[in-house]
Amino acid sequence: MYEDRGRLAALWETELDVFRAARPASHAEWERAERHMPDGVPMLWMAKWPGPWPVYVESASGAHFTCVDGIDHVDLCLGDTGAMCGHAPAASVAAISAQLARGSTFMLPTEDAAAVAEIMSSRFRVPVWQFSLSATDANRSLIRYARQVTRRPRILVHDYSYHGTVDEAYATLDEHGNVVARRGNIGAPVPLDQTTSVVQFNDVDALERALATREIAAVLIEPALTNIGIVLPEPGYHEAVRELCSRYGTILIIDETHTFSAGPGGMIAELGLEPDAVVLGKSIGGGIPAGAYGMTREFADRVRDSLDLEDIDVGGVGGTLAGNALSLAGIRATLSEVLTPAAFTGMIDRSTEWTAGVQAAIDEFEVPWQVTQLGARSEYSFRATAPRTGREAADADDFELQQYLHLHALNRGLLMTPFHNMALMSPATTAADVERHTVAFREAVVSLYG
Incomplete structure (x- = not known):
């Protein structure tokens, strides 16, 4: 001070x-x-x-x-x-402008979609991808999918992590170790101790105690904290997180929205991490709203097998602008020609x-x-x-x-x-x-x- x-x-x-x-x-x-x-x-x-x-x-x-x-x-x-990627990068602007002139949103795929999924797969080590308008949207979708396939109610986050405006992530620990709403949480819909568990970053013992309850559907983490200052992982921490999630049947979601700064494949590529799901947002669209979430083949198959085609559009995942042609054109150009x-x-x-x-x-x-x-x-x-x-x-x-x-x-x-x-x-x-x-x-x- x-x-x-x-x-x-x-x-x-x-x-x-x-x-x-x-x-x-x-x-x-x-x-x-x-x-x-x-x-x-x-x-x-x-x-x-x-x-x-x-x-x-x-x-x-x-x-x-x-x-x-x-x-x-x-x-x-x-x-x-x-x-x-910088303001108005030429390659992104050209691709976005060209797509805008051809139409921006159709609720139908374009050729850019498969190309972007291939790029994301090669960089972030999971093979199956879906697209959103923000990392917040992507995190919400993966939380729902994790609850769907595990039939468990809670998610776990690190104290002072940041995952956009996801309701469950606005939790912290008080001086007694109880889960409470973070300061400034506006109009919280439910008490956070009903939806969320919180542990300190780098605390393996606390993580194991929480996962051992077998109530945790997903561990949603940044691979380094970034919105409260940068807090780096200690040696062996991510390996322990992966092992514990596998042991207790918990989905491991790594949010690389900010930590993409670590390199072209984020900290996942830099450290050789093995998530079940990955989230990207903000930077990948060249300045327009865009987000993406990837899954292992196993997790994606569990999700898809649990969903009925008749109800797939009303389950609380995605929206009519998700995966739109304009966003995907921006992502393709930005990752291919700017953030190389x-x-x-x-x-x-x-x-x-x-x-x-x-x-x-x-x-x-x-x-x-x-x-x-x-x-x-x-x-x-x-x-x-x-x-x-x-x-x-x-x-x-x-x-x-x-x-x-x-x-x-x-x-x-x-x-x-x-x-x-x-x-x-x-x-x-x-x-x-x-x-x-x-x-x-x-x-x-x-x-x-x-």
Whole structure:
């Protein structure tokens, strides 16, 4: 916890003045938007960006965007992974535009569907694929399928994991180890202790105790926590998860939506993981809504054999826009021509440079923070050592300090994610872009500790 709160408050006010002076056009747009949208934003979480009003985007290309005030920004948020391929990548735009001119949605397959399923199979080590509009949709479908084939009621998640807006995943553990709703869970439909079990990341013993009840239909996990800071798996953890799921008849679902940053096949390929099901979303569509979920042949056969054709459209899985032609055209082009293995090499190199720049400032001023890298994604947190659980990462959070650092960066033309201290690299991100952050981050550390 940063102790000099008076200094932090004064620095915050200084940066607010800089923001206000530089962004009158965004202010005008915000005043107009407030008349018909709460907080002047199309989704309420957009109000969490630092500053007295949001920055309004005029255009974007590659790793940069220009706001309505004409300011160029290096985008290190990239839609919190949704634009990991960069903004408006030429190959994706061409494929999406061409398909849009031919029709966007038919409730019928196109040739792109089989091609995309083949690409996904080769990268993520499961052979059978279905498509959705988001990773949230994909996770919901797999949870239903897992309950269907196991006839068990509960799912298990890691404390402080993130799986989109899946109801069952908004659970955490209180100080007594009881399952409770996470702070800010809006309008929860049922008490989460009825649907969900929660264990700490890297805690094999707790996982075995939960699975031994034989109530768990599915273990839904990120292979590394990413939405509470980056928490990496300890050696042997994933092997233990796989063995325990097999022993107790539980479906293992790995959500690679954020951890796709690890490489062209995510952490599944990097670590040789063996899930029963895989989820992807956000980044694979080239900027349009898209999601995908893959299954082993065994799991897919169990699902299909349990469903009657007459009822297959009313079972709560999918929707009329799922697997639409436009999304599949975007996925095919993005994975084939943009987020290629060669592109990941450069993205990871830039992330390594970003991590080194942050670490250099931490070391120079002996700041009690740490930085962790996961492929093309890196993040710093306000603790001296890397967290091993979501609870450890959450306990190190400091919202006011985070807001100051993000506003400081924004005033220097650098966009970080609004929810945590993450930077993501696209194929278009350059060493010069990273250096801009290195310089600005050191300046921020000096303002706090110099």
